[in-house]
Amino acid sequence: MSEFIKILIIEDEKIVALDLKRRLTKLGYHVTGMAANGQKALTLVNQDLPNIVLMDIHIQGSMDGIELAGILQRTHSIPIIYLTAYSEAQTVTRAKATKPYGYLLKPFSDRELNIIIQVSIERYESDILLKKSEQHLRLALEAARMGTWEVTKASQKVFMGKSPRGDLEPITDWESFFLTIDNSDKSKVCDFIDKLCAKKGYAAEIEFRVTTSAGKICWYKLYGKSFENGSSAQYQVVGILQETTENRLAKDRLAQAATVFECSTEGIIILNKNKLVDCANNAFYSMTQYQERNLKNKELPFLTHRSLNGNIYEDLWHSVETHGCWRGEIKAFKRNKEIMYIWLTIGLIPVETGMEKQFVVMISDITKIRETQEQLAHFAYYDSLTNLPNRILIMDRLNQAIAKAARDSSLLGILFIDLDNFKRINDTLGHKHGDSMLCLISQRILSVLRQSDTLGRLSGDEYIAVAGNVESYDALIRIAGKILDCISKPVVLSNMEIIPSCSIGISVYPHHSENPDHLVQMADTAMYEAKKNGRNNYAFYHPGLTQRAAHHLTRERELHHALINDEFLLYFQPQFSLINKEIIGVEALIRWKHPKRGLLLPAEIIPVAETSRLIIDIGNWVLKEACKQLHQWRTDGLDNLRMSVNVSIRQLADNNLQKFIAKLLHQYSLPAHSLELEITESCLQNELIYISCLEQLKKLGILISIDDFGTGYSCLSSLKNLPIHRLKIDQSFVKGIPLDKNDCAIATAVLALAQKLNLQVTAEGIETYDQITFLLGHGCNELQGYWLSKPVSPKHIPDLIRDFPDQLADLKS
Incomplete structure (x- = not known):
């Protein structure tokens, strides 16, 4: 039905109007036009009359939407639906x-819009039918136009008379009139007259059709009675000829109205002058489960002074008596006490002076619509997974809390809660288990918050808690501590025990800001500080965090431009085998030719890049440039050189990494074993997604090494399961050799572990000859460090390879 419905949009916001047009078109409606002011709207209505108008209240021009609606109602009687963000009492009263x-209040969903349009159209059509029914009733009650006729038994001739008003003046004689009677009715009329003439005291009537000279078909009725004519023993027939065309039409219309009354899906009730039930249709009884005997000559249960608020009752009937109509939504009860919401229309039935007035009541059951609206409203303000307030509602609650804190001169805390490493749960166990954990965490947090506090879910694994009326920062620390404790309890998902944790950032009103958006942003910034400090922790906001965040954003933008503008380059630090007296490989290390600050080291690049997808783009650039350079060296005759490239965890999680590396090996004709990928100890935490990626890389023939081994949280039991072939002893353990006994012990232990697991070892950060002597003496042959060579540009590598034997001799001497 929607495709035949024409809609005019009156909205001063062009973007909103275009979006509304798009949504209406999607729903199958035809938009006749869009107007931003009243004058343009009136012009469009006159050009193409719409079925319905969607009206914004605040529009451009000298008149607002409410004034324009009044004009349209008076001139065209077009259904109006207000679409507005304003719901204050004055505006609603005027509307x-x-x-x-x-x-309909903005914002609204397509479903809400479609429902209200469909309901309005159906109601408008019902109003039209009601008006037609009322017109039919008026026509049926109009006085009949009449003329007289008579016939004597002797002459058998019909004589025509005239009414005092002369209504039948065109009929001059029976013979002429008889010729206009429909051929199928002529014999019936003749038989009717003959029977009257033959039977004394006989009375009857007959209705027949007449075709006028203009071809119009009219209906007439003959009323006749025969009686004795004095002492002549003769009797005559006297009667009335009545044109019943309008009566016949009125009768047809009354039949239509009765059909509407009985077949309408809306409940229709007729009330007498005392507002008591006279009759009602089947739809009403079916809708309310009442029976006729329950209500006859009684008040409608939902229209009593008691069921309605006293003021509403008085206003309702005052409107009916004054304006002839009242419409509105009310709450009612069925006979079984079940609640129903109805759209109620009450009209005063027009009657002639002196006749008793009546009222017609029409009800539509909109319970499902109301329930749907409530559900949509709930969806608009609550998170569908956890049933917690969503961002819109939590910000509204925060505004209210700030207003209360301002009145009470109290502190207000905003706690931004983010689950640590939640993505791993989704990646490893799937989103279904991840959702289950989010619901469980929500209930845990709620269980430790005060009843006056509000918890909302922003998105993903982010929550906000609004803690009002706190006396000090210590109170907020206690709340944060309770949250940390309750979340850290073990959770069993898919037969796997998980110890969740979270990081909490805290901002305080009014110390940090009085603006709700700023307070949330500050708490978010503080949350990242908590993560930076080791996670499973809380941190309060301080201005330095904003400066740091601003620097981070600036640096992230600079890195993006650096990648586009080709500002990166690679340096290479040689890896030495002292036993073989040769350079066996190089580690690719990124540098940044900053336009203002000169050459920058990886510490200025990697930490920022790792917080976004930039690390994947930069990491892929490093891989490509390293493979390209290795290809060039191999072309120059350096066939046995190994290229080591650092790879981040985020790169390992990228599904395209294996294909990308395989493509590089093919593009630059490199044997897979000439490329070594260095990963951090984070991959030792048995993350299935990382292990799977490493296994696929190993199948390509690529070498895998653990960089900075011993500095992270290594899970030694999983070390044997990883497809690695080398450990790199971190320079922090090499630095104290041979004087620091702890460093010596750690280095010796790593070498022994690697020997047992059949893994090779490279020691990083070599700065003294004594370190070389110690490591060689304990079985570590491959070394890397500034004492042997700093990272250098690609052009210096061939010279270092050629000169290394002489350099080694000089070092020993």
């Missing part, structure tokens, strides 16, 4: 005066 078919 109600225009008798709109709907009042």
